[in-house]
Amino acid sequence: MSAALACGAVVFPGLFYTFRKILKSTFTHWTDADVVSVSERLVSAIHASLATAAGVTVVTSCKDVMTDSHWLVNQFVLFGAPYMAHDIYAMYLSHFYTRRVKGHASAHHSLQTLMAFLSKDWTLVLHHLALLLVFMPITLFFRRGLGDFFVGCLFNAEFSTPFISIGKILIQLGLDNTRLHRINGIVVLLSFFMCRILVFPYMYWMYGRQFGIPLHRVPFHLPLQCNVGNLVILAPQIYWFILLLKKANRLYLRQKRG
Template structure:
């Protein structure tokens, strides 16, 4: 498993540096090169996580006892991504602030810029840190080899991430009034709701189906810490989904105002 850890430590930063260098050679600005490179690497990680999750879920007939080698391997492989992505998100924040004039062009990295990043993106940073400090030890050492099916389901929650990144890239490129962004936004909302929210009742339903327990009775047959853990993971997903809905609504209203403005006035 140490080889998987080393592989992840080399792949994700290596991809980021490669994308960044290629984009800068094509005369992209530093900010655009950093932001788009971070989005591309996030999409690659999410695609790999989804593929691993689908493989595990499809292979486990018994949701409690069946195991798959890919679970522990991908946890080790994906762990360096969480550390790398915190740094990459900071770089995106830093260069975006410089472009907006918040940070002077000659100023470098400082405790103030790090503090501003942590204040702005504290929930994402906390999410990444919790996966490393809490989820990883539990998944590797404390669950005693049980529940690979559920870990696979957690991997599939990344399915919506590429669509989120595509939308951010399109906006970054100034394509925020295109049909492509609208279609991608619809797919993002549907995939996010399905794979990050509905996945939890799906896991409860699969557990209940195996042990012949009605869905509404499943929480009462599980230990309290399992229900609390799921609630802790589900809560930020609901919050982020609400933010996505609000953003989609703002884009819709802005586009509608633009259409109304462009309509020819009739006498």
């Protein structure tokens, strides 16, 4: 277990450092904010791709949704834990350099800058901390070896993240009015809806299918904490999906006027 944790602690900060060096020397006109933002997105896309690959492997390997197990579950949770911690730091750096570019008087490392970052990105920070402090301990210590299939499904929720990162990078490259950006935006909406929202009724359906329970009756056959936990995870996904829809609508109206 410690090997997977150590590997993640080396890989993700190492990738972030490498991307910053490459981008800074390649795009010499970019600001530090541009370099850090794109580097963060690239690392995020790599982590999400690995999580999706692990999720697909686990889901397709588990025939019994409750008792079948796969070694990748615990190993990837440990491997990905340093990414969650590092990504909070990378998001803070992006916020810090963006404030500096915009000429904020408080654009230096301080409690005020940190509080401004937490105020702006509190949902993402809370999401990362919840994965580290709640999801990881539950997965590693409190499941009693049950439910690897469902953890694999949650890994697959990351499928939309690379496309979100690609969208941000295309904007950074000045390609936000291209067909590629519009197509990527459609893929973002579809993949986010399928893998972050529909995945929950899918998990309930798979549980009901195995035990011969109709979908609408499944919640009543599960412990209360399971339903509450799923709602806690689902709620921010719905919130972020609404934000994505609003952003897509704004872009559509802007391009229509143009």
